[in-house]
Amino acid sequence: MEGFKEFIKEYSGAIIGALVAIIILCTQLYRLIIGILLIVVGIYVGNYIQRNKYEVKEKIKNFVDKM
Numbered sequence: 001m002e003g004f005k006e007f008i009k010e011y012s013g014a015i016i017g018a019l020v021a022i023i024i025l026c027t028q029l030y031r032l033i034i035g036i037l038l039i040v041v042g043i044y045v046g047n048y049i050q051r052n053k054y055e056v057k058e059k060i061k062n063f064v065d066k067m
Contacts, residue, residue, distance in 0.1 A: 008015070024030050049056050 024033070
């Protein structure tokens with residue numbers, strides 16, 4: 001019994017994380033999370049491109065020239 005308690009103390013974070021992951025998979029909440037992540041990435045990329053237009057144009061031009 002003492003070994004089991006030590007195991008629980010040692011890996012309680014991993015156990016809780018696994019339970020949360022199982023709940024997310026069972027409720028298909030991962031679709032919402034992936035959608036939110038895609039929106040956030042899109043906002044970040046759009047903002048970066050807007051603020052650094054000329055550098056992005058140069059990087060794209062150099063990339064196309066290499067191909």
